[in-house]
Amino acid sequence: NLFLIRYKDTWNLNSKEYLHAVMFIDLIQYDVIVVGGGHAGTEAAAAAARVGAETLLVSQKIETIGALSCNPSLGGVGKGQLVKEVDALDGLCGRAGDWAGIHFSILNRRKGPAVWGPRAQLDRQRYREFIQSELLSTPRLTVLEGSVEELFVSEPNPEEPGHHRVTGIRLANGSHPISASSVVLTTGTFLSGSLFMGQSKSPGGRIGDAPSSAGLSHTLRERLGLRTGRLRTGTPPRIVKDSVDLSLANVHPPDSHPTPFSFLNTHTHCKPEEQLPCYLTYTTPGVERVVRESLHLNCHIQEDAKGPRYCPSIESRVLRFPGRRHQVWLEPEGVTSDILYPQGLSMTMPPDVQLRLIREIPAMHRAEIHTPGYGVQYDFVCPTQLSPALQVKSTQGLFLAGQINGTTGYEEAAAQGLWAGVNAARCALSRPTVALSRTESYIGVLIDDLVSRGVTEPYRMFTSRAEFRTSLRPDNADLRLTLKGFEEVGCVSIVRYQEAVRVRDSLQDALATLQALALSTQNWRKKLPDMRMSEVKNSLLTGMDVLRYNDVSFEMLASAFPECLSHHMEFSQRLKIEAVYRPHCNLQKKEIERIQKEENMSLPQDINYLTLPVSLSHEVREILDRVRPTTLGAATRLQGMTPAAIIHLFNYVRRTG
Numbered sequence: 023n024l025f026l027i028r029y030k031d032t033w034n035l036n037s038k039e040y041l042h043a044v045m046f047i048d049l050i051q052y053d054v055i056v057v058g059g060g061h062a063g064t065e066a067a068a069a070a071a072r073v074g075a076e077t078l079l080v081s082q083k084i085e086t087i088g089a090l091s092c093n094p095s096l097g098g099v100g101k102g103q104l105v106k107e108v109d110a111l112d113g114l115c116g117r118a119g120d121w122a123g124i125h126f127s128i129l130n131r132r133k134g135p136a137v138w139g140p141r142a143q144l145d146r147q148r149y150r151e152f153i154q155s156e157l158l159s160t161p162r163l164t165v166l167e168g169s170v171e172e173l174f175v176s177e178p179n180p181e182e183p184g185h186h187r188v189t190g191i192r193l194a195n196g197s198h199p200i201s202a203s204s205v206v207l208t209t210g211t212f213l214s215g216s217l218f219m220g221q222s223k224s225p226g227g228r229i230g231d232a233p234s235s236a237g238l239s240h241t242l243r244e245r246l247g248l249r250t251g252r253l254r255t256g257t258p259p260r261i262v263k264d265s266v267d268l269s270l271a272n273v274h275p276p277d278s279h280p281t282p283f284s285f286l287n288t289h290t291h292c293k294p295e296e297q298l299p300c301y302l303t304y305t306t307p308g309v310e311r312v313v314r315e316s317l318h319l320n321c322h323i324q325e326d327a328k329g330p331r332y333c334p335s336i337e338s339r340v341l342r343f344p345g346r347r348h349q350v351w352l353e354p355e356g357v358t359s360d361i362l363y364p365q366g367l368s369m370t371m372p373p374d375v376q377l378r379l380i381r382e383i384p385a386m387h388r389a390e391i392h393t394p395g396y397g398v399q400y401d402f403v404c405p406t407q408l409s410p411a412l413q414v415k416s417t418q419g420l421f422l423a424g425q426i427n428g429t430t431g432y433e434e435a436a437a438q439g440l441w442a443g444v445n446a447a448r449c450a451l452s453r454p455t456v457a458l459s460r461t462e463s464y465i466g467v468l469i470d471d472l473v474s475r476g477v478t479e480p481y482r483m484f485t486s487r488a489e490f491r492t493s494l495r496p497d498n499a500d501l502r503l504t505l506k507g508f509e510e511v512g513c514v515s516i517v518r519y520q521e522a523v524r525v526r527d528s529l530q531d532a533l534a535t536l537q538a539l540a541l542s543t544q545n546w547r548k549k550l551p552d553m554r555m556s557e558v559k560n561s562l563l564t565g566m567d568v569l570r571y572n573d574v575s576f577e578m579l580a581s582a583f584p585e586c587l588s589h590h591m592e593f594s595q596r597l598k599i600e601a602v603y604r605p606h607c608n609l610q611k612k613e614i615e616r617i618q619k620e621e622n623m624s625l626p627q628d629i630n631y632l633t634l635p636v637s638l639s640h641e642v643r644e645i646l647d648r649v650r651p652t653t654l655g656a657a658t659r660l661q662g663m664t665p666a667a668i669i670h671l672f673n674y675v676r677r678t679g
């Protein structure tokens with residue numbers, strides 16, 4: 023029966039067979055139930071099953087599992103790092119991106135490789151199909167179509183008032199409860215969701231989908247006493263491709279050599295020459311005029327809920343920056359799709375006004391709308407009520423991940439989903455929960471920001487949020503996380519682990535060889551005549567020192583020393599990046615270790631944190647001023663403190679103390 027449920031869609035079960043199967047499922051005690059098959063839910067379910075938990079994924083519609091609700095793209099600056107880390111922990115989205123990508127590019131190339139942003143334009147259908155087929159072939163994972171109506175929790179423990187334990191769920195079709203030791207809620211924009219278009223407002227989580235039941239919100243708020251807030255976001259109208267005059271927009275080609283997201287892939291499914299271009303165009307004064315004339319017809323924009331600051335609607339952009347022209351990217355939605363996605367034109371005005379607006383842009387002066395844009399407002403749970411394992415502090419076994427925690431974006435959702443799934447499984451299997459630190463991953467930064475600072479607007483990842491970004495690079499996510507993921511967490515397959523061990527050993531071997539290659543500057547000049555070396559003195563330089571020079575590549579060194587370096591060519595780019603960043607990262611590591619040793623260092627009690635002449639954020643200054651910790655260790659443990667702030671504080675006290 024379980025097998026049939028997995029293949030319900032493919033085998034077209036009739037409703038009697040389906041109900042029979044669902045009755046059977048009631049009798050099973052699952053380790054983990056994941057509610058919602060979006061980016062958080064799919065990663066959570068797959069991760070829980072990988073850790074060894076018998077897992078059930080329940081989502082409203084099988085066909086929308088893995089759906090890209092908004093933009094057909096994955097990655098970008100900060101977000102690409104999250105995709106690489108999810109992949110390093112054996113998650114799905116990186117491999118799905120490599121399968122479905124139709125336009126790959128590395129963003130931010132003008133800056134150092136630590137902050138490059140791997141990004142791909144995706145074929146929507148291929149992405150969804152990949153995720154669904156991965157889930158259906160994951161051992162210990164059952165996928166069930168259904169809407170979760172109710173969450174069951176035990177009465178609070180009399181010894182720990184207010185503390186509940188999750189026991190299971192009930193579906194909306196009136197079936198019996200399904201029991202589980204852990205439940206992961208990943209309901210995205212569906213919790214008390216409302217859709218907005220023009221002056222109309224209707225219940226919904228996404229166009230064509232009903233919102234999550236009121237029962238779920240009721241349990242979270244009334245029964246568990248969780249604080250919730252309201253956020254909003256929106257999506258642009260989709261445009262009929264043939265109706266756009268692309269000759270009036272600038273062509274934006276992909277990278278000629280697509281870089282895969284996944285450490286397991288050497289190439290992407292789409293061949294370099296088969297990639298599709300994107301196009302760039304701009305808004306005109308006419309667009310601003312239409313926005314202003316139609317504000318009274320647009321109830322979404324008049325609502326109080328906060329929208330995504332870094333992915334604003336065209337209405338917000340025009341109102342915040344009047345008189346400016348704004349970029350509009352025209353992005354393909356798939357290889358055979360006849361639709362374009364106009365990134366930058368998210369809007370919620372009535373459909374006829376949307377048409378008038380897009381036709382103010384020259385490339386779209388005869389454009390037709392395939393599906394109008396709309397807005398959505400939804401409840402989120404204030405994430406400071408969660409532990410670093412993403413477990414609700416007051417309810418054992420209840421985990422939350424994705425947009426429900428106040429974030430925005432597929433990558434942020436996937437990263438949280440994976441970590442919540444890992445911990446839900448570990449909790450169900452009576453293993454201790456695990457946390458990732460800010461110093462080892464962007465996922466650690468994301469979760470720490472959420473649980474220690476909370477959100478006041480939709481949270482998205484940026485490289486600037488990670489103090490240790492020079493160590494947390496896209497190129498080394500496997501070394502940072504895959505080994506730990508296998509040895510300590512249990513969410514990484516042996517195949518991936520063995521590959522990461524091979525990579526680690528080869529890199530260590532190559533780095534040792536480079537370090538041992540010590541020559542005088544004079545001899546380096548002879549070996550590498552093209553190198554512009556500024557050192558005048560005849561000092562001794564290692565291969566690592568020389569590789570740090572802008573004009574020296576690993577290929578040059580390998581051809582100068584083929585006998586000891588040519589077999590490491592596979593890692594030429596990684597070795598170059600490692601050579602450039604290693605001194606800085608080593609310094610940072612030493613600082614962190616020193617601070618750990620100086621836990622008991624006293625902090626002067628007369629210190630004026632508000633005016634301290636060091637680089638501290640306003641928020642950190644306020645926390646320190648309010649709490650006035652007595653030791654460095656106590657400061658480290660304050661909610662909202664960052665490792666970088668601790669380093670600055672430590673250096674200041676040591677200098678002046």
Ligand code: FAD
Pocket residue numbers: 057058059060061062063080081082083086087089090091092093168169170171208209210211212213227228229231233234235238255256257330333368396397398423424425426429430431432435
């Ligand atoms: P989702 O991908 O929303 O998935 C939630 C899943 O849960 C769905 O499959 C749903 O069917 C299921 N579900 C919900 N309730 C239940 C229930 N009771 N029982 C069973 N299943 C349930 N992101 C950006 O980065 N920028 C944007 O500008 C942006 N705009 C957006 C505009 C719109 C209109 C929408 C809908 C989303 C937008 N997003 C945007 C958000 C992006 O889609 C999400 O960040 C991302 O999908 C969140 O992933 P998630 O897994 O948390 O939730």
